[in-house]
Amino acid sequence: ELDISQVTTIDDIDVPVVKGDFNALPLKVRQFVAKTVNKCTPRGIWICDGSPLEVQEIREKMESRGQFHRLNQQKWPNCYVCRTDPLDVARVEGKTYVVTDNRYESVPHVKEGVKGILGNWMSPEQMKQEMTGRLPGCMKGRTLYVIPFSMGPVGSPLSKIGIELTDSNYVVLSMFVMTRVSPKIWNILGDKDFVRCVHTLGAPRPVENIISHWPCNPERIIIAQYPEDRMIISFGSGYGGNSLLGKKCFALRIASSIARDEGWLAEHMLIMSVTNPAGEEKFIAAAFPSACGKTNMAMLESSLPGWKVKCVGDDIAWMRFDKHGRLRAINPEAGFFGVAPGTNRKTNPIAMETLKSNTIFTNVAMTEDGDVFWEGLEKYVDMSKKFIDWKGRDWKIGQEGKAAHPNSRFCSPASQCPIIHNRWEDPEGVPIDAIIFGGRRPEGVPLVYESFSWEHGVMVGAALKSETTAAAEFKGKQIMHDPMAMRPFMGYNFGDYLQHWLNINKPDRHMPKIFHVNWFRLDEQGNFMWPGFGDNIRVIDWICRRCNGEEIAQLSPIGLLPTPGSINTDGLDKLDMEGLFDLPKDYWVEDIRETRQFLDDQVGEDLPTTIQKELQQQQERISAM
Ligand code: GDP
Numbered sequence: 001e002l003d004i005s006q007v008t009t010i011d012d013i014d015v016p017v018v019k020g021d022f023n024a025l026p027l028k029v030r031q032f033v034a035k036t037v038n039k040c041t042p043r044g045i046w047i048c049d050g051s052p053l054e055v056q057e058i059r060e061k062m063e064s065r066g067q068f069h070r071l072n073q074q075k076w077p078n079c080y081v082c083r084t085d086p087l088d089v090a091r092v093e094g095k096t097y098v099v100t101d102n103r104y105e106s107v108p109h110v111k112e113g114v115k116g117i118l119g120n121w122m123s124p125e126q127m128k129q130e131m132t133g134r135l136p137g138c139m140k141g142r143t144l145y146v147i148p149f150s151m152g153p154v155g156s157p158l159s160k161i162g163i164e165l166t167d168s169n170y171v172v173l174s175m176f177v178m179t180r181v182s183p184k185i186w187n188i189l190g191d192k193d194f195v196r197c198v199h200t201l202g203a204p205r206p207v208e209n210i211i212s213h214w215p216c217n218p219e220r221i222i223i224a225q226y227p228e229d230r231m232i233i234s235f236g237s238g239y240g241g242n243s244l245l246g247k248k249c250f251a252l253r254i255a256s257s258i259a260r261d262e263g264w265l266a267e268h269m270l271i272m273s274v275t276n277p278a279g280e281e282k283f284i285a286a287a288f289p290s291a292c293g294k295t296n297m298a299m300l301e302s303s304l305p306g307w308k309v310k311c312v313g314d315d316i317a318w319m320r321f322d323k324h325g326r327l328r329a330i331n332p333e334a335g336f337f338g339v340a341p342g343t344n345r346k347t348n349p350i351a352m353e354t355l356k357s358n359t360i361f362t363n364v365a366m367t368e369d370g371d372v373f374w375e376g377l378e379k380y381v382d383m384s385k386k387f388i389d390w391k392g393r394d395w396k397i398g399q400e401g402k403a404a405h406p407n408s409r410f411c412s413p414a415s416q417c418p419i420i421h422n423r424w425e426d427p428e429g430v431p432i433d434a435i436i437f438g439g440r441r442p443e444g445v446p447l448v449y450e451s452f453s454w455e456h457g458v459m460v461g462a463a464l465k466s467e468t469t470a471a472a473e474f475k476g477k478q479i480m481h482d483p484m485a486m487r488p489f490m491g492y493n494f495g496d497y498l499q500h501w502l503n504i505n506k507p508d509r510h511m512p513k514i515f516h517v518n519w520f521r522l523d524e525q526g527n528f529m530w531p532g533f534g535d536n537i538r539v540i541d542w543i544c545r546r547c548n549g550e551e552i553a554q555l556s557p558i559g560l561l562p563t564p565g566s567i568n569t570d571g572l573d574k575l576d577m578e579g580l581f582d583l584p585k586d587y588w589v590e591d592i593r594e595t596r597q598f599l600d601d602q603v604g605e606d607l608p609t610t611i612q613k614e615l616q617q618q619q620e621r622i623s624a625m
Pocket residue numbers: 288289290291292293294295296297314338339340341342343347519520528531532533536
């Protein structure tokens with residue numbers, strides 16, 4: 001066997017370098033590549049530079065092989081559609097693990113007989129076995145791409161560097177959009193450490209029965225995060241959340257664990273700024289589970305005149321307190337990996353503008369003449385045309401089944417967003433005034449409420465629930481707990497995570513106010529009670545005024561509610577505002593009982609006493625309703 005510590009030049013490994021200068025890479029990178037090459041046996045090594053020429057080269061290769069479908073280039077410059085194997089369309093939470101020596105480093109002390117849902121743990125020994133059964137020869141016949149990337153602006157003190165090794169060209173092109181890939185990274189890195197990311201489709205050549213030109217290995221998917229070693233290994237899936245390792249695996253799972261050690265936060269949050277008609281700007285970070293409205297809120301187009309929204313990020317926030325006690329947030333990503341269905345010129349004109357060029361669409365439908373289509377675009381596309389659905393079959397409106405997969409995505413550079421904030425790459429980050437939690441709650445939960453305190457706000461986050469969506473493998477709609485919208489992305493014990501949130505509250509710090517919103521309450525006919533999208537500015541307006549200390553809130557058992565008339569509804573059709581803020585006692589009695597049970601079962605002895613106390617007080621207030 002090859003002794004990796006002895007590898008210094010390309011002559012020490014017998015796989016050709018197709019592109020780039022292997023010998024010029026930092027030694028630690030050379031050894032990381034050598035180790036992976038030795039195990040996975042690709043046929044060549046390609047060192048990426050992320051240049052436009054390289055993009056073109058890879059794109060052409062994919063097009064000629066039928067992996068990329070070209071759109072009408074006049075209308076959609078540099079835009080392509082990619083279709084996945086129908087078995088590889090979403091994140092696979094059940095096969096995603098955090099690997100640490102000590103189980104309770106990764107997951108809480110779950111009550112006996114209860115199946116933990118706040119993260120999956122596996123021991124290093126067992127994971128080694130799992131990987132030994134998968135990795136040897138897994139890249140046979142494929143090119144191994146070496147992608148140097150920065151999460152956060154290249155060279156910023158808040159940024160972190162990763163190297164992803166992948167055998168998927170789709171991953172390469174998507175990483176170029178979602179992260180900052182540049183040869184400058186080799187110099188900045190020097191002999192420092194980096195996050196080691198290995199991704200493989202798990203489909204060595206020759207493969208039989210490739211569906212949609214999308215090689216993968218769905219039965220054997222496994223995604224392993226090693227926070228202690230700052231390492232990620234992802235096997236078997238090409239789907240974004242499983243394969244673009246800078247995103248969920250690094251910027252949330254690995255980073256949350258680093259953040260705990262270093263006293264900061266890595267969260268599943270959008271970052272936006274809102275400026276009111278008086279010219280006063282505030283920054284907001286909001287955590288909603290996947291497919292619950294982050295991208296839309298981050299790009300909101302105000303229905304109220306005079307308001308301006310600017311986008312800093314749509315999915316992930318890294319936040320730390322500065323020396324003045326202000327919480328500062330950066331978006332570690334460089335692109336948007338947004339949900340396509342539902343997006344149109346009315347719901348999200350800004351996203352439509354952003355995705356007009358240089359976009360990789362995955363699992364959307366196409367028209368015969370090279371237009372894109374998904375559910376929600378019926379009014380904007382000539383529906384008499386011929387369509388090809390996300391599986392590559394002929395499709396017609398009215399036909400059973402959807403044209404686009406519900407979790408179909410657009411992958412576009414953030415710099416193309418017309419309302420991207422001019423400080424979105426500020427290495428200092430932007431100062432956060434308010435934190436918002438939310439989810440899809442068809443019943444019982446009001447449009448907005450404010451927490452009583454930081455501690456109560458952390459409890460509200462811990463109690464977050466939402467209807468399941470197509471972003472992960474769950475079937476059907478069920479209300480599921482998703483504390484802090486981080487359930488699938490936790491890099492360490494959730495009890496410790498809550499304690500960490502409590503600990504960052506210090507007297508000399510300006511703590512953001514914490515709110516909860518729900519755009520998704522339904523009436524008896526099953527229609528949304530609130531218009532949502534651009535009208536959400538009306539709720540944000542109330543939130544901003546609360547941050548300014550306006551007395552427009554009244555006590556309720558679950559938090560502070562807007563006083564009647566304090567939400568601006570000018571110009572809206574008649575709304576059932578009373579219904580939107582109704583708190584059915586039976587509903588909340590059951591909700592708090594179930595939430596306490598859940599946290600007791602799932603977090604057990606790791607649940608901070610402060611949170612236990614908050615839960616108990618909430619229950620007492622609700623009982624007295
Ligand atoms: P993300 O995955 O959290 O970024 O969520 P998105 O912003 O991509 O939204 C996911 C889905 O929810 C899309 O189909 C949107 O059209 C829909 N959505 C987003 N915001 C709203 C809203 O305010 N009201 C309603 N009814 N739907 C929304």
